[in-house]
Amino acid sequence: MIKSINPFTGEILKEFDPFDELQIEAALAKSEAAFRKWKISDFSDRKKLMKAAAQELRENRDEYALLLTQEMGKVIKESQAEIEKCAWVCDFYADNAESFLKSKSINLPDGATAKVIYQPLGAILAVMPWNFPFWQVFRFAAPTLMAGNTGLLKHASNVPQAALAIQQVFERAGFPEGVFQTLLIDSKTTNQIIADPRIKAVTLTGSEKAGSAVASTAGKNIKKSLLELGGSDPFIVLADADVKKAAKTAAKARMINFGQSCIAAKRFIVEESVFDEFAEVFKEEIKSMKFGNPEDSNSDYACMAREDLAFELYEQVEKSVKEGAKVLLGGKKPEKGKALFEPTILTDIPKESPAYSKELFGPVASIFKVKNEDEAISLANDSEFGLGGSLWSQDLEKAEKLAAQIETGAVFINSLVASNPHLPFGGIKKSGYGRELSQEGILEFVNIKTVYLG
16 A cells, blocks of 8 residues: 655545556556657647646646645745746756757768767656655656657655646646556566566666666666766865855755755865854754744745654764764754654764765754865765765855866855756766756657768
């Protein structure tokens, strides 16, 4: 049984039976049949439908946002912003997919010519997480469908209503039957579906463990995979930074989605001359944020997505403190039976502790004091992750040179890390491989074909 549970109240909202073999087979057959027609559809037709999906999201924003808040626990204003962002990415690819996939002519030295053309692959499976239940899916679906592929979604088990609602968005927008479908299945079944010859590629956003399993199955079956995994993003504050602005932005960067974001800043690396000022402003900014019911528009944060996640996070904090880390704010153990967690700040963090090397997926900030820029970059790169990073300095020329030394898929100078349809998104090291969004994102699931004209 797949259960939808409100993490703030503990109420069981709905229960669903997982798909059986007949339902799965019907979905795969439907996706394959839909692809035969969808792949030859005109860009103008796809654009019209994707624009309709954006309109559906905007017109029913509050309905979808409330669903996210009740099922996953994020505050309503963040849920509303998530729906708006999904509409944005639909519009972006509706407007740009045709130009992104326009064929290119090449004149060769021997006088011959060639063309590079971009063709869809088929049915693409997306394995998606619970932290941004709509956004993670739409940033996959918009480019994938606009490229002429069909999409199948295996969503996180704790957000089944969101998963079904996403299929509803595309149905309401008028997409042909089978172009996008949600599958209510477990992880074991997911691996079986990846192996099915009708699935041509797979994308996953989630944990290292899940990514390794999906990539392994895809590799065994010679299929492309795209992985966007965890992050332990550094937020570097140099001595010449606007410290107050950096600290206020840092609080937002750590607390967005209650810290449950792969690109949330997690390790705050501050030069010693401005460390005390940064830490004090950062602490006070977090303390000023309002806890409350996630459905209240005045609430800045509420709860984590599940009770077990709150206790797993506390175990990481507790172990870090035992290893020698000091608590600057928070640090209390969660209440049994609830998904609540107190925002926490740690300092003096030893290298052996989880707060140094692991991804703390929730409202826990780790602050590190460094002597200079070189030490800051070295510490930033001393991580198995490489998703995003933020660097603060008023010397932009210097900041750009230092940004090039940070081992991540993106560096934002004097800003928090954020995903944007116009910019390629993805990581290196154990943060995964491949890119989403921008032109790079739509090229991940197409056949880049050479046609030689002798």
